[in-house]
Amino acid sequence: MNNPTPAAAVPSQSYERWISKTLRIGVGLSTILMVGGLTIAALQDTPVAVPLVNPSLVELFARLVAGSFGATANAVALMMMYTGLLLLMLTPFMRVTATTISFSLLRDWRFVSVSLLVLAMLVGQLVLSLATSTPGHTP
Amino acid sequence: MSSLSLLLLFCGGLVTGTVGALLGIGGGLFLVPFLVLVVGVPMHQAVATSLIAVIATSSAAAAVNVERGLVNVRLGMVLEIATVFGAIVGALVAHGIDERRLSKIFAVIMLAVALLMWYRLRRPERAAGIQPRGRLSGTYFDDAVNAVVPYGVRRIRETLGISLFAGTISGLLGVGGGIFKVPAMHLISGVPMKVATATSNFMIGVTAAASAFLYFAHGNINPVLSSSAVLGVFLGSMAGIVLAKRIQGRTMTILFIIVLIVVSIQMFTR
Numbered sequence: 001m002n003n004p005t006p007a008a009a010v011p012s013q014s015y016e017r018w019i020s021k022t023l024r025i026g027v028g029l030s031t032i033l034m035v036g037g038l039t040i041a042a043l044q045d046t047p048v049a050v051p052l053v054n055p056s057l058v059e060l061f062a063r064l065v066a067g068s069f070g071a072t073a074n075a076v077a078l079m080m081m082y083t084g085l086l087l088l089m090l091t092p093f094m095r096v097t098a099t100t101i102s103f104s105l106l107r108d109w110r111f112v113s114v115s116l117l118v119l120a121m122l123v124g125q126l127v128l129s130l131a132t133s134t135p136g137h138t139p
Numbered sequence: 140m141s142s143l144s145l146l147l148l149f150c151g152g153l154v155t156g157t158v159g160a161l162l163g164i165g166g167g168l169f170l171v172p173f174l175v176l177v178v179g180v181p182m183h184q185a186v187a188t189s190l191i192a193v194i195a196t197s198s199a200a201a202a203v204n205v206e207r208g209l210v211n212v213r214l215g216m217v218l219e220i221a222t223v224f225g226a227i228v229g230a231l232v233a234h235g236i237d238e239r240r241l242s243k244i245f246a247v248i249m250l251a252v253a254l255l256m257w258y259r260l261r262r263p264e265r266a267a268g269i270q271p272r273g274r275l276s277g278t279y280f281d282d283a284v285n286a287v288v289p290y291g292v293r294r295i296r297e298t299l300g301i302s303l304f305a306g307t308i309s310g311l312l313g314v315g316g317g318i319f320k321v322p323a324m325h326l327i328s329g330v331p332m333k334v335a336t337a338t339s340n341f342m343i344g345v346t347a348a349a350s351a352f353l354y355f356a357h358g359n360i361n362p363v364l365s366s367s368a369v370l371g372v373f374l375g376s377m378a379g380i381v382l383a384k385r386i387q388g389r390t391m392t393i394l395f396i397i398v399l400i401v402v403s404i405q406m407f408t409r
Contacts, residue, residue, distance in 0.1 A: 092348035129356035
């Protein structure tokens with residue numbers, strides 16, 4: 001091959017492909033949800049009503065687990081946007097988890113520890129956020 | 140919120156994302172002033188929206204760069220220890236700072252970024268010459284020389300220190316912090332510029348996620364505003380990456396340095 005492509009010259013390892021796939025899935029799904037929510041909002045006759053008080057993180061996760069997206073088009077649009085945003089915010093968590101698993105499959109224990117430390121800090125702040133989450137005011 | 144408002148937010152995000160990607164500094168540095176000065180969004184809400192935009196652009200770019208072998212995943216993970224810790228501290232501190240003071244800090248950082256860009260413009264890229272040694276060393280394919288280039292990493296402690304600062308700034312102000320990390324990786328640790336840029340981009344999504352939930356917990360996310368702006372920045376960044384290959388004007392960079400200085404004065408005096 002006279003003119004090798006970067007991918008051919010430095011073949012990406014299987015773990016790199018896995019990390020890449022995790023990121024693509026996270027961004028792709030969250031984009032679909034946000035676009036969907038915004039489209040529903042834009043198609044309504046009246047402007048979308050943003051609640052004066054946001055649901056707390058715990059309430060939001062509970063609604064998502066229960067699959068309760070709401071009865072009105074306004075509520076469905078908002079829940080789709082919230083879900084898209086949350087999914088996007090969780091994508092880096094999935095990426096660090098994928099990295100940790102990849103390093104453990106490679107038996108690279110030093111970097112498994114490094115990844116676990118990063119993951120622990122991320123999970124720690126998520127737990128702190130859930131514990132301190134209070135409904136806020138949006139304009 | 141009307142369809143017109145949604146369109147304005149989307150277009151604003153599109154422009155800030157494109158400009159950010161053209162200059163290689165991410166969209167956050169322009170998105171926050173746009174939301175605060177043009178749309179009239181409270182500072183903390185603008186920072187939260189910017190953090191989510193940073194996650195979107197970083198994740199999309201990293202997906203490509205990781206596959207192309209440009210990211211040093213091991214180095215990125217080590218530096219993330221510092222950036223993630225810094226981001227959590229930054230976000231916690233931000234909620235104790237009032238709106239005006241946070242705007243002033245943002246203005247000072249904008250000015251620092253403008254000076255760093257000016258410095259980078261005057262100083263040519265340094266060729267990396269560190270012998271590949273240790274577990275953080277790596278290889279990448281350089282299009283310019285059409286060959287696989289091995290490289291090493293040195294003085295990791297200093298780069299960790301700067302990454303801690305970059306992470307804190309990210310959590311505090313909603314910017315990626317790549318403008319501080321990339322020169323540190325390149326000039327201090329001897330990482331080739333392409334790898335430093337890709338590795339920094341890989342890291343900033345995780346750094347932003349480390350503080351985004353804390354902003355969410357404080358009720359600083361408006362789903363409609365954030366979704367419109369984030370999608371705009373995301374598409375703008377993709378367009379900016381494509382445009383950057385065609386437009387590499389020194390004049391354009393100087394022009395935006397002036398814009399950064401003007402906007403930083405407006406943020407300082409608001």
